[in-house]
Amino acid sequence: xxxxxxxxxxxxxxxxxxxxxxxxxxxxxxxxxxxxxxxxxxxxxxxxxxxxxxxxxxxxxxxxxxxxxxxxxxxxxxxxxxxxxxxxxxxxxxxxxxxxxxxxxxxxxxxxxxxxxxxxxxxxxxxxxxxxxxxxxxxxxxxxxxxxxxxxxxxxxxxxxxxxxxxxxxxxxxxxxxxxxxxxxxxxxxxxxxxxxxxxxxxxxxxxxxxxxxxxxxxxxxxxxxxxxxxxxxxxxxxxxxxxxxxxxxxxxxxxxxxxxxxxxxxxxxxxxxxxxxxxxxxxxxxxxxxxxxxxxxxxxxxxxxxxxxxxxxxxxxxxxxxxxxxxxxxxxxxxxxxxxxxxxxxxxxxxxxxxxxxxxxxxxxxxxxxxxxxxxxxxxxxxxxx
Ligand SMILES: NC(=O)c1ccc[n+]([C@@H]2O[C@H](COP(=O)([O-])OP(=O)(O)OC[C@H]3O[C@@H](n4cnc5c(N)ncnc54)[C@H](O)[C@@H]3O)[C@@H](O)[C@H]2O)c1
Numbered sequence: 087x088x089x090x091x092x093x094x095x096x097x098x099x100x101x102x103x104x105x106x107x108x109x110x111x112x113x114x115x116x117x118x119x120x121x122x123x124x125x126x127x128x129x130x131x132x133x134x135x136x137x138x139x140x141x142x143x144x145x146x147x148x149x150x151x152x153x154x155x156x157x158x159x160x161x162x163x164x165x166x167x168x169x170x171x172x173x174x175x176x177x178x179x180x181x182x183x184x185x186x187x188x189x190x191x192x193x194x195x196x197x198x199x200x201x202x203x204x205x206x207x208x209x210x211x212x213x214x215x216x217x218x219x220x221x222x223x224x225x226x227x228x229x230x231x232x233x234x235x236x237x238x239x240x241x242x243x244x245x246x247x248x249x250x251x252x253x254x255x256x257x258x259x260x261x262x263x264x265x266x267x268x269x270x271x272x273x274x275x276x277x278x279x280x281x282x283x284x285x286x287x288x289x290x291x292x293x294x295x296x297x298x299x300x301x302x303x304x305x306x307x308x309x310x311x312x313x314x315x316x317x318x319x320x321x322x323x324x325x326x327x328x329x330x331x332x333x334x335x336x337x338x339x340x341x342x343x344x345x346x347x348x349x350x351x352x353x354x355x356x357x358x359x360x361x362x363x364x365x366x367x368x369x370x371x372x373x374x375x376x377x378x379x380x381x382x383x384x385x386x387x388x389x390x391x392x393x394x395x396x397x398x399x400x401x402x403x404x405x406x407x408x409x410x411x412x413x414x415x416x417x418x419x420x421x422x423x424x425x426x427x428x429x430x431x432x433x434x435x436x437x438x439x440x441x442x443x444x445x446x447x448x449x450x451x452x453x454x455x456x457x458x459x460x461x462x463x464x465x466x467x468x469x470x471x472x473x
Contacts, residue, residue: 090178090398093118093153095144095168096160097130098254100182104157105134107391114398120147144168148175155206155401157394158182161256162264166191169207170198178206180397184273185209185415187264188448189423190441192416199412204404207412208397212389213274214281214409221382222334222345226282231338232358237283237319243330244271244323251301258301260451266295266303267325268422276418277410279321285417286311286319288436293429298326302456309425321425341375350380 092108094101097119108116116134120141121127127140141147147156148171155178158168166186169179179199186192199207213219225231244267256262263269268276294306306324313319324330334345339361341354355362356374387395393409400406420437423444428435430447 087154087402089113089115090401091115091117091152091154092398093120093141093147093156093177094130095120095147095156095158096164096182097121097126098159101157101159102130102133103390104159104394105130107388107394108157109134110388110391111395111398113402114394118147118150118153120144144171148172148177151175153177155180155397157210161254161262162187162269163191163262166195169195173198173202173205173207176202176205178397178401179412180206180208180210180394181412181415182210183277183415184269184419184422185412186419187269188441188445189416189420189439190445192419193441196413196416206397206400206404206408208393208400208408209410209412209415210390210393211274211277211410211415212393213278215385215389215392217383217385218345218348218350219278221350221380222343223282225343225380226336230340231336231343231352232340233315233360234283234317234336234338235359236317236337237279238322238333238335239275239279239320240322240331240333241272241275242322242324242327243332244325245328245330246271246299246305246325248299251299258299258303258305260302260448260455263303264448265422265426266301266305267323268304268307268426271325272307272323272422273418275321275323276421277415279319280417280421281414283319284313285421285437286313288312288434289421289424289428290434291425291429293426295430298324302451304426304429307425307429309428343380350382352378352380354378 092114094104108114116138118139118141119127119130119134124142127142131138131140156172158165158181165181169181172179251258258266289309289311291307291309293304295304297306299305305326309321311319336343339359341352343352353375362373396409400408420439424435424437424439427444
C-alpha cells in the first residue's frame with residue numbers, strides 16, 4: 087500500500103476540519119465521508135472532491151470495504167461502538183478525544199483492539215504535538231525541576247456560551263454527551279496532566295452542575311489530588327470564566343516553573359530545597375535563585391494534521407510511532423470520571439477507580455435527566471444494544 091485510504095465518520099465541527107487536514111497529507115487519500123445527517127455527508131463529499139463517496143451509516147461504510155483507516159469525529163458515546171466495529175472489519179482507527187465517555191467503555195475498545203494487533207489505534211491528542219508541551223515533558227523527565235512536590239493547573243480559558251450548548255441536542259446532556267467540561271473541553275489537559283505527571287492515586291473534587299449555563303452537566307470543577315510519592319496537585323477548570331486562565335505551575339525541589347501565555351518561566355534554586363531545608367542553620371533563610379525563560383522550538387504545521395499524518399505513516403510502517411496510542415486514552419477518562427464521581431458524591435475517589443459504581447451513577451443521571459432529547463436517548467439505546 088503506498089497511499090492510505092481514509093474515511094471520516096462525523097463531519098460536524100471537527101470532522102469538517104479533518105477533511106482538509108487529510109487532503110494535505112501526501113500519503114493519504116480521502117475516499118469516504120460518513121454522517122447520519124445525509125445532507126451534511128452529501129455536502130462534504132463535494133468539498134472533499136476526487137470521487138470521495140458519501141455514506142449515511144457506518145454499517146454501509148464498513149460493508150463497502152473501501153477504507154484502510156477511519157477518523158471518528160462523532161459524539162462521544164458513539165466512539166466506542168464505532169471503533170469496535172471498525173476493528174472487527176479490519177480497519178485502523180484514529181479516534182477523536184475523549185476515547186470514550188467512561189473508563190469501562192474505553193476498556194472495551196482497548197480489549198477489542200488487542201484482538202487485532204495488526205491494526206493501529208490512535209487518539210487525537212494534538213496538544214501533545216505542541217513544542218511547549220513537548221519541552222515541559224522533556225524537562226520533567228530530565229529531572230530539571232528536581233523531585234516534583236506540587237503541581238497546579240488552572241485551565242479556565244474554555245469559555246462557552248449558552249448558544250454553544252444549544253447548538254447540538256447531544257451537547258451537555260448525560261445521555262448525549264456523558265458529561266460537561268471534563269468530557270468535552272478538558273480531555274486535552276487531563277491527558278497532558280497524566281502525560282507529564284502520571285495519574286494520581288486519589289482525587290477529591292467539587293463539581294458544579296450548570297453553574298454558568300442552563301445545562302445538566304458540570305461546567306466548573308475544582309480538584310485536589312495526591313500521587314503515590316506523596317506529591318500533590320490541583321486541577322481547576324470552567325467554561326464560565328472569561329478571559330480565564332491557562333496556568334501550569336510545577337513546584338519542584340530545584341525551583342518553580344510556570345507556563346502561562348506561551349512562556350515557560352523557571353525560577354531555579356541554587357541548591358536542592360529539601361537538602362537546604364535540612365542543613366541550613368538559619369531559621370528564616372532564603373536561597374539564591376535565578377530566573378530563566380526556557381526556550382522552545384516554534385510549532386510547525388497544524389496540530390490535528392500532524393497527529394493524522396503520524397497516524398497515516400504508522401499505518402504504512404508498523405514500526406512508526408503514534409502521537410497518542412489508543413490504550414493511553416483510558417487514563418484521562420479515568421481521571422475525569424474520578425473527578426466527577428468525587429464531586430457529585432462528595433467523596434474521595436481512589437484511582438484505579440470502581441468503574442461499576444461510576445457506570446451505575448451515570449445510568450442514574452441519564453434516567454433522571456431533565457433533557458429528554460431524541461439524539462440523547464438514541465445514543466444510550468444504541469450503546470446498550472451493542473454492548
Ligand atoms: N481534537 C479537538 O480539538 C476537538 C475539537 C472539537 C471536537 N472534538 C471531538 O470531535 C467529536 C465531534 O465533535 P463536534 O464538535 O464535531 O460535534 P458535531 O455535533 O459538530 O458533529 C458531530 C457529527 O457526527 C454526526 N454523527 C452523529 N452520530 C453519528 C453516527 N453514529 N455515525 C455517523 N455520524 C454521526 C452528526 O450528524 C454530526 O454531523 C467529539 O468527540 C469531540 O470531543 C475534538
